[in-house]
Amino acid sequence: MAARIQIPKQAKRGEVIEVRIVIQHAMETGYRHDDVGHLIKRNVINTFSCRYNGSEVFRADLSSGISANPYLQFHTVAEASGEFEFYWIDDEGMQGSERQSIVVTP
Amino acid sequence: MKRRAFLAGVGGAMAVPLLPGAALAQANPVEAQLRTLAQGAPVKKGRVHLELPQLADNGNSVAMKVSVESPMTAADHVKAIHLYSDRNPVTHMATFHLGPRAGKAEVSSRVRLAGSQRVTAVAQMSDGSFWSDTAEVVVTLSACLDES
Numbered sequence: 001m002a003a004r005i006q007i008p009k010q011a012k013r014g015e016v017i018e019v020r021i022v023i024q025h026a027m028e029t030g031y032r033h034d035d036v037g038h039l040i041k042r043n044v045i046n047t048f049s050c051r052y053n054g055s056e057v058f059r060a061d062l063s064s065g066i067s068a069n070p071y072l073q074f075h076t077v078a079e080a081s082g083e084f085e086f087y088w089i090d091d092e093g094m095q096g097s098e099r100q101s102i103v104v105t106p
Numbered sequence: 107m108k109r110r111a112f113l114a115g116v117g118g119a120m121a122v123p124l125l126p127g128a129a130l131a132q133a134n135p136v137e138a139q140l141r142t143l144a145q146g147a148p149v150k151k152g153r154v155h156l157e158l159p160q161l162a163d164n165g166n167s168v169a170m171k172v173s174v175e176s177p178m179t180a181a182d183h184v185k186a187i188h189l190y191s192d193r194n195p196v197t198h199m200a201t202f203h204l205g206p207r208a209g210k211a212e213v214s215s216r217v218r219l220a221g222s223q224r225v226t227a228v229a230q231m232s233d234g235s236f237w238s239d240t241a242e243v244v245v246t247l248s249a250c251l252d253e254s
Contacts, residue, residue, distance in 0.1 A: 016209035029218070029249075031195060057207045065191055065199030065218050067167040073214035077207055 003098045005086065010103045011078035019050065019058070020073045023088060023096065029064040043091045045070060053082035078104045135197040136190045136226050143188060144236050149228060154187075154239035156227040158217075165219040165249035174211035174229040174237070178204075184211040186230040193223035194249075218249040 006020040023045060030042025042064060050058040057076040086098045140149050157171040174184045183206045189199040202213045211229070219225070222245045228238045 027218075029195075052207070055207070057205065059203040061201040061203075063196050063199055065189070065194050065196055067216040067218050071214070071216050073212075074202070074204075075208050075210040075212060077209035079207075 003086065003096065005084075005098055005100050007084060007100055007102060010105060013078060013080075013104050013106050015078045016075050017078050017102075018073065018075055019084070020071070021086060021098075022069055022071045023048075024069055025090065027062075027064065027066060027068045027070060031064075041091075045088045045090045048072065048086070048088040050074070050076075051085040051087070052076055053080060054085075078102065080104050134192060136192045136224075139190055139197055140226075140228065140236075140238075143228065143230075147234060147236055149236040149238050151238060153237040154227050154229045156225065156239040156241045158225055158241040158243050160242070161244045162219065162246065164247050165221065165245040166247075167216045168219050168243065168245075169214070170217045170225075171212070171214040172202075172227045172239075173213075176211045176229075176231070178206055178209055178211055180206045181232070183208075183232045184229050185232050187211070187213060188228045188230065189217070190226040190228070191217075191219065191223060192226070194218070194220045199225075219243060219245050221245055221248040 003021055003023040008017050011017050025045050028040055028043040032040050034040055044064050045062055048060045048062060049056055058074045060072060062070060081102060081104045084100045084102065089095045153175045155173045158168060162168045172187055176184045184204050187202045190197055191199050199217055204211055222243060224240050224242050226238055226240045228236055230236055
């Protein structure tokens with residue numbers, strides 16, 4: 001599961017930064033049928049979280065009400081240089097994660 | 107029986123059973139979920155801004171932005187934003203958990219909408235209060251429940 005993440009490479013301490021992520025995922029609703037009429041099982045990313053230097057700054061519980069290839073945009077305060085860690089898991093237990101680093105100037 | 111009398115009789119018999127069905131008011135699924143969420147606390151209007159287009163061509167992907175008026179400090183911040191739909195098969199669309207480290211209570215995403223409906227966003231504050239906003243969306247092509 002690939003993802004595209006956009007966060008600023010650099011930020012001033014205390015600045016509110018914008019985090020944007022798109023994860024490649026079908027977000028199967030569980031209400032569609034395949035070619036032979038069988039119901040396709042629901043498979044959506046149910047949990048997404050973002051950790052900044054080890055502590056959670058954002059978490060989302062998602063359902064089939066979120067579009068395929070889920071897009072999320074949220075904010076966090078730049079506190080220290082370090083790493084953003086993104087993690088998500090779908091109904092079938094498939095996990096995905098991504099990392100991105102940031103430099104914070106005083 | 108005369109043909110005219112027969113047709114009138116059939117037409118009348120068919121019309122009658124439709125009336126009780128239309129009179130049955132359906133309970134709003136969002137209100138039921140809000141009661142469970144708030145546990146008796148009032149859900150007030152205000153402080154939350156839910157932005158959705160008034161008209162969406164395709165219900166499979168509708169841009170959504172929700173923001174909450176909050177200083178986002180350790181003492182006073184938004185704990186979570188809940189999103190509900192009153193016509194989707196799954197009422198609870200998403201919950202976004204925030205904290206004082208978010209700096210700004212604003213989340214954007216894209217949602218699926220199964221038909222024209224009202225979407226509700228509820229913010230759960232750190233002081234235990236609940237605030238909400240709704241948006242009416244007209245969906246031209248609804249998110250497919252079934253591709254057949």
